Amino acid sequence: MPTSTKPASLGQLKTEGIDVWAWCEDCSHHAVLPIRSLVERLGESFQVPRIKSVILCSQCGSRNVDAFPRWRSLGVVARHQV
Numbered sequence: 001m002p003t004s005t006k007p008a009s010l011g012q013l014k015t016e017g018i019d020v021w022a023w024c025e026d027c028s029h030h031a032v033l034p035i036r037s038l039v040e041r042l043g044e045s046f047q048v049p050r051i052k053s054v055i056l057c058s059q060c061g062s063r064n065v066d067a068f069p070r071w072r073s074l075g076v077v078a079r080h081q082v
């Protein structure tokens with residue numbers, strides 16, 4: 001289980017160079033949302049869990065889309081920079 005319960009912001013992901021993965025629950029369509037374009041649209045303080053409330057599936061138009069950071073690998077996420 002993650003030890004941090006604070007939602008990541010788009011600015012944090014941009015700093016780490018991590019894109020967002022979106023998955024449609026209805027048709028299983030999935031796509032990578034480039035972090036830079038998300039920051040341009042939504043701003044750096046936008047919280048990652050809220051992305052799913054502002055996106056639609058480009059294939060079926062469903063709002064039932066999940067979105068989450070595409071962390072590079074589970075082994076190296078503990079590197080923190082200030």
Ligand SMILES: [Zn+2]
Binds near residue numbers: 024029057059
């Ligand atoms: Zn869909």
